[in-house]
Amino acid sequence: MKYAYYPGCSLESTAREYDLSAQAVCQSLGIELKEMHDWSCCGASSGHSTNYMLSHALAARNLAIAEKEGLDIAVACPACFLRLKHTRHAMMNSDELKAQMAESIGSRCEATSDISHLLDIVCNKVGIDTVKTKVTKPLSRLKVASYYGCFLVRPPKVVTFDDPENPQSMDILMDSLGADAVDWSGKVDCCGGSLALTRRDIVIKLVGELMNVAKGAGAEAIVTACPLCQANLDSRQGKDTLPVFYFTELMGLAMGLQGPKSWFKKHLVNPSGLLKSHGLL
Amino acid sequence: MSLRRWGINTIEFIDQPGSQTADSAFSQKVRELSRSDLDRCYQCLTCSLGCPVAFAMDYRPNQVMRMVQLGQKQKLLESSTIWICAGCETCVTRCPNEVNILGVMDTLREMALREKVEGKEKVIPTFHQTFLYPVEKLGKQYELGMLLLLKLRTKDFFSDLGLGMKMFARRKLKLFPSKIKASKEMKTIFEKTRGV
Numbered sequence: 001m002k003y004a005y006y007p008g009c010s011l012e013s014t015a016r017e018y019d020l021s022a023q024a025v026c027q028s029l030g031i032e033l034k035e036m037h038d039w040s041c042c043g044a045s046s047g048h049s050t051n052y053m054l055s056h057a058l059a060a061r062n063l064a065i066a067e068k069e070g071l072d073i074a075v076a077c078p079a080c081f082l083r084l085k086h087t088r089h090a091m092m093n094s095d096e097l098k099a100q101m102a103e104s105i106g107s108r109c110e111a112t113s114d115i116s117h118l119l120d121i122v123c124n125k126v127g128i129d130t131v132k133t134k135v136t137k138p139l140s141r142l143k144v145a146s147y148y149g150c151f152l153v154r155p156p157k158v159v160t161f162d163d164p165e166n167p168q169s170m171d172i173l174m175d176s177l178g179a180d181a182v183d184w185s186g187k188v189d190c191c192g193g194s195l196a197l198t199r200r201d202i203v204i205k206l207v208g209e210l211m212n213v214a215k216g217a218g219a220e221a222i223v224t225a226c227p228l229c230q231a232n233l234d235s236r237q238g239k240d241t242l243p244v245f246y247f248t249e250l251m252g253l254a255m256g257l258q259g260p261k262s263w264f265k266k267h268l269v270n271p272s273g274l275l276k277s278h279g280l281l
Numbered sequence: 282m283s284l285r286r287w288g289i290n291t292i293e294f295i296d297q298p299g300s301q302t303a304d305s306a307f308s309q310k311v312r313e314l315s316r317s318d319l320d321r322c323y324q325c326l327t328c329s330l331g332c333p334v335a336f337a338m339d340y341r342p343n344q345v346m347r348m349v350q351l352g353q354k355q356k357l358l359e360s361s362t363i364w365i366c367a368g369c370e371t372c373v374t375r376c377p378n379e380v381n382i383l384g385v386m387d388t389l390r391e392m393a394l395r396e397k398v399e400g401k402e403k404v405i406p407t408f409h410q411t412f413l414y415p416v417e418k419l420g421k422q423y424e425l426g427m428l429l430l431l432k433l434r435t436k437d438f439f440s441d442l443g444l445g446m447k448m449f450a451r452r453k454l455k456l457f458p459s460k461i462k463a464s465k466e467m468k469t470i471f472e473k474t475r476g477v
Contacts, residue, residue: 013455014453048387050406057473104473104474154369190333268451
């Protein structure tokens with residue numbers, strides 16, 4: 001199972017622990033992640049918020065690279081995932097856009113490479129049964145709230161992954177690791193995304209509401225698949241904090257891989273107390 | 282779910298005659314650029330009720346749809362709403378008539394920038410443009426440089442300084458930028474799409 005790996009800019013900086021844990025987990029599961037040659041930024045929210053054609057061209061450049069490499073794409077960051085998905089979806093429905101993209105990026109791209117998020121690959125291509133065989137240190141019923149955020153599951157026609165209102169993939173994955181995924185209503189509620197740098201008041205309110213719902217459902221930690229969600233929840237939750245993990249970090253921990261301690265050092269909310277109380281660290 | 286929870290006390294429509302001249306060319310342009318049949322909107326309010334940031338908007342998403350139909354260009358391009366929209370696509374997912382509400386918001390934002398309209402929300406558009414600067418020059422995001430440039434441009438030097446230090450101490454912010462090999466391609470992409 002080989003993919004052109006598109007980590008995205010965050011995984012080289014604010015979400016370094018996501019990149020390290022994702023690579024370790026994929027290697028252990030036999031997923032070969034070949035980093036896409038000379039990939040560039042997808043433009044994120046700022047691309048589509050300011051220039052429609054630019055946002056597609058930034059994504060199309062990366063689609064063209066994967067196409068030349070003859071590989072489907074594995075994406076770690078849901079924001080990048082949705083940008084690439086949107087552009088592929090739009091190009092497949094418009095020959096005019098394909099022609100415009102060829103002009104903008106200087107090479108023809110047919111948008112043939114499929115795009116999957118790592119969570120989809122782990123849950124549906126590798127499969128939960130295979131994941132279970134790799135678990136050596138079950139997560140001792142650690143109560144986690146699976147937080148999908150926006151871009152993994154919306155809009156359903158474009159992302160074609162899981163349910164847009166009540167997704168289950170990460171919950172099933174967490175249960176298979178020996179954790180206890182709590183049922184809660186915040187799964188796909190927005191954290192405010194990039195407003196964290198411009199309208200902190202909005203993000204603090206949204207994150208506060210999410211944390212209250214998670215705590216009310218009995219969660220001891222949040223688990224996410226998105227660098228932006230992780231950063232916002234980790235940094236803006238105020239007092240009485242809950243640790244916020246990437247799903248790959250908890251997988252690495254349950255699979256007994258090398259590295260979790262160094263990944264967790266990068267968190268703002270230190271998770272070691274909670275993990276020690278469950279005998280996991 | 283109560284309407285009040287989202288700060289919607291009364292359902293108001295912004296179509297008082299005479300309040301602003303209807304700009305039908307504007308309405309038509311938004312229809313085309315957003316690639317959305319926004320006349321299908323029948324004001325069910327699903328978008329505004331599900332919108333996580335509606336509480337912070339001056340016009341709610343359903344009102345924006347009506348205002349576009351009525352050609353209220355100036356009010357829309359100056360509104361805080363177009364910048365507050367976080368692009369979460371909840372409205373797009375739930376709209377029973379498949380109106381591309383986010384597409385409309387993106388179109389309005391792009392129009393406001395192209396026409397250099399000074400709106401109520403100044404920091405968010407500056408952020409987006411600042412975010413794209415390292416992308417254009419380097420091909421990748423460079424958080425530390427982008428944040429410093431944003432501080433210079435918004436003259437807001439002190440907020441989140443403590444948070445920034447914590448991130449830096451955990452090596453979550455790289456000191457030096459990385460640059461893609463084909464950075465010339467980025468220059469071309471930005472140039473070719475600027476005028477389109």
